[in-house]
Amino acid sequence: MATLFRPAERWRNRALILFALVLFFFALVLPFGMAVLWSLVDPSHPWAYPNVLPPVLSFRRWVEIWTTTGLQQALVNSYTVALTVSIATILLALPTAFAFGRMEFRGKAAAQVLTLLPLAMPLFVLAIFYVTILSKLGIYSRFLGIAIGHTVCLLPYAIRLLTVSFSGVRQDLIDAARDLGASRLTVFRHAYLPVLKPGLLAALIIVFILSIEEFAISYIVGAPDFTTVPTILFSYLGYNFIRPSAAAVSLILVVPNVLLMLIAERLLKSAGASGAAGKG
Amino acid sequence: MVSDAPALRVENASLRYDRFQALNAVSFSARKGELVTLLGPSGCGKTTLLRAIAGFVPLDSGRVEIEGQDMAGIPPERRDTAMCFQSYALFPHLTVADNIGFGLRQKRLSGSAMTARVEEVAAQVRLSAQLERLPAQLSGGQQQRVALARAMAVRPGVMLFDEPLSNLDAKLRDQVRAEIRSLQRAQGFTAVYVTHDQAEALAMSDLVVVMRAGVVEQMGAPEDIYRRPANRFVADFIGTANIMAAKVVAEDRTNGLYKVATPLGEAVVRSDVPPVAPHVYLCWRPEDARIVSHHETGSLQTNIYRLQVRSRTYLGNLVDLEAGRGESDGESWRIQTHGLGHGASAVNPGDTMTIEIAPERFRFLNEAVT
Missing domain, CATH: 3.40.50.300 (P-loop containing nucleotide triphosphate hydrolases)
Incomplete structure (x- = not known):
């Protein structure tokens, strides 16, 4: 293997690998490690300055959070909202993405910029005015309020991702299918779907994760009676700042998302492979 | 039907x-x-x-x-x-x-x-x-x-x-x-x-x-x-063609014979179809020319041209020559002969050679010179 590269390239590769490792350490290993350690700090033995590691490790924080706070309900809330939001967002994004990815029309570039523009708005600002709109419309369900808010704010991501997918659909396959007498459904199944599948999955999972992690809308629309995991997390970072509890909640929030990302990655790979090699 | x-x-x-x-x-x-x-x-x-x-x-x-x-x-x-x-x-x-x-x-x-x-x-x-x-x-x-x-x-x-x-x-x-x-x-x-x-x-x-x-x-x-x-x-798109602006100077329509003046020299053209105009484009293919050896030049009269070779490309089965009348200026023409054919292997850039183009090898295009 080593003979594949000349010495100069070998050194450059080593430097790049080292850089990646350092980045990985500071961006992931360190924060995660700290979060795990902090969440295991025993309430009666605080972790303070001279100690490099917590003096006593225990799961008491975890048990406390699980039994005494509204975390269980918050988890249910977060996941049902996210599921609703991701499905609704994908369905709503599809027509626009199709137009952007497969059609030519005047003002297309401007329209594409316009759909991305909402991303520039701070969500807090948006949320404050959004609440008044909700009450004007007579929508009092917190669940529905948060779900609609998330759907609207996450649409740009889904549109962007699906536009790329739609533009990856090969016109010659569409033509070939039609030329051989295929119905619209058959054209969709054989020319569109194999290419769209990875993008659909990616958009679904990314919107799902973004919805779970969203705080501003969930807090402003939902508080105080509809809690999600981020609202609970932020309650530990406010007046009553309890770092170990915050660490535990943030792990509960983040770990499933990281796992989801990994699953998404696998799905994307297998979907991509089935596009080229698998029977579908 | x-x-x-x-x-x-x-x-x-x-x-x-x-x-x-x-x-x-x-x-x-x-x-x-x-x-x-x-x-x-x-x-x-x-x-x-x-x-x-x-x-x-x-x-x-x-x-x-x-x-x-x-x-x-x-x-x-x-x-x-x-x-x-x-x-x-x-x-x-x-x-x-x-x-x-x-x-x-x-x-x-x-x-x-x-x-x-x-x-x-x-x-x-x-x-x-x-x-x-x-x-x-x-x-x-x-x-x-x-x-x-x-x-x-x-x-x-x-x-x-x-x-x-x-x-x-x-x-x-x-x-x-x-x-x-x-x-x-x-x-x-x-x-x-x-x-x-x-x-x-x-x-x-x-x-x-x-x-x-x-x-x-x-x-x-x-x-x-x-x-x-x-x-x-x-003519140009299909294969290689030498295209010349020609002027008809004498014609014998019954026998389909025409004498034309071209940049290559005076040429006798045999054609079933008369030219569309007195000034008309004339075309011949690189393989229509035959390199003539020295001892036969005396016996030939029509469509004999002395040209100087400007470049020579060896193509294996063919030799591709570019030749013109003068040293290096003016029009040049493409001539292809079989690699084994007479004379081609002996011809080098700068040499002078004699070619013959049979009258029926010339072709009037349906396009007048304007």
Whole structure:
């Protein structure tokens, strides 16, 4: 293997690998490690300055959070909202993405910029005015309020991702299918779907994760009676700042998302492979 | 009468994109079992015409008839055509068998009939052993044959080929070209074949339609197109041509003999067709000139020219010479002789040589010098 590269390239590769490792350490290993350690700090033995590691490790924080706070309900809330939001967002994004990815029309570039523009708005600002709109419309369900808010704010991501997918659909396959007498459904199944599948999955999972992690809308629309995991997390970072509890909640929030990302990655790979090699 | 009806008829097909006239009153027809090539440089409208025949592009005016039936308003999926795409357009997630059977499945053929037909066509293109493979596992040449088989499987009224060989390397291209032609003859399907490669067009076609800028420049059998090009564009596009502005100085129409003045010198031309104007373009091919040895020069009188060689390219089977009258200025002409032929191996740049061009080798183009 080593003979594949000349010495100069070998050194450059080593430097790049080292850089990646350092980045990985500071961006992931360190924060995660700290979060795990902090969440295991025993309430009666605080972790303070001279100690490099917590003096006593225990799961008491975890048990406390699980039994005494509204975390269980918050988890249910977060996941049902996210599921609703991701499905609704994908369905709503599809027509626009199709137009952007497969059609030519005047003002297309401007329209594409316009759909991305909402991303520039701070969500807090948006949320404050959004609440008044909700009450004007007579929508009092917190669940529905948060779900609609998330759907609207996450649409740009889904549109962007699906536009790329739609533009990856090969016109010659569409033509070939039609030329051989295929119905619209058959054209969709054989020319569109194999290419769209990875993008659909990616958009679904990314919107799902973004919805779970969203705080501003969930807090402003939902508080105080509809809690999600981020609202609970932020309650530990406010007046009553309890770092170990915050660490535990943030792990509960983040770990499933990281796992989801990994699953998404696998799905994307297998979907991509089935596009080229698998029977579908 | 019925048997004489063309399998495909295109009449006055015109199409305009904004300011660009893609097709301008194009007409041609293909009889059953004929292979017609649409030949021309890129942007000449040949692919647009093919897509119009398939139904992907609606015409502004004119009509397309397939087996006597007007195709106006009929979408691609209901036309009796099957296209071989330049990119092959194989479904990457389907096996070779499923790709070949794709059109048959749309026709709702029974399972056993479909399998039988798929196997039959696969055998014709020598893919019987690859039926369970996926396109990505095949070579370029094999993918090309899958595309061909997929189109053939449905027994279309007209097969459409969109530069099917352009993604193959040179050697494979010749082989697949011969294969397509022999399959076409054996199966007797009617085909329209788009290419920008004049060698491909000459080798394969029953009829060549030469197009430029949406207009048909000339239509005819390969020999006609090559030997009797209508104008400078066709002469130059098909093969290599020496084109000279000529002035008719004497004519004997009854015997078809003309004396003309050209930059090469005075020439005697034998032609069944009289020139269209006193000032007319005259064309000859590089292989029309014969290098004459010193001892025969005395016995020859007509169309003998002394030229100085400016460059010499050895092509293996041929030697390609560029020669002119003067040292290095003025017009020059291309001359090709067989590598083994007389004199060519002895001729080097700077040498003077004598060539002879037989009177019937010259060809008047239907294009006056303006």
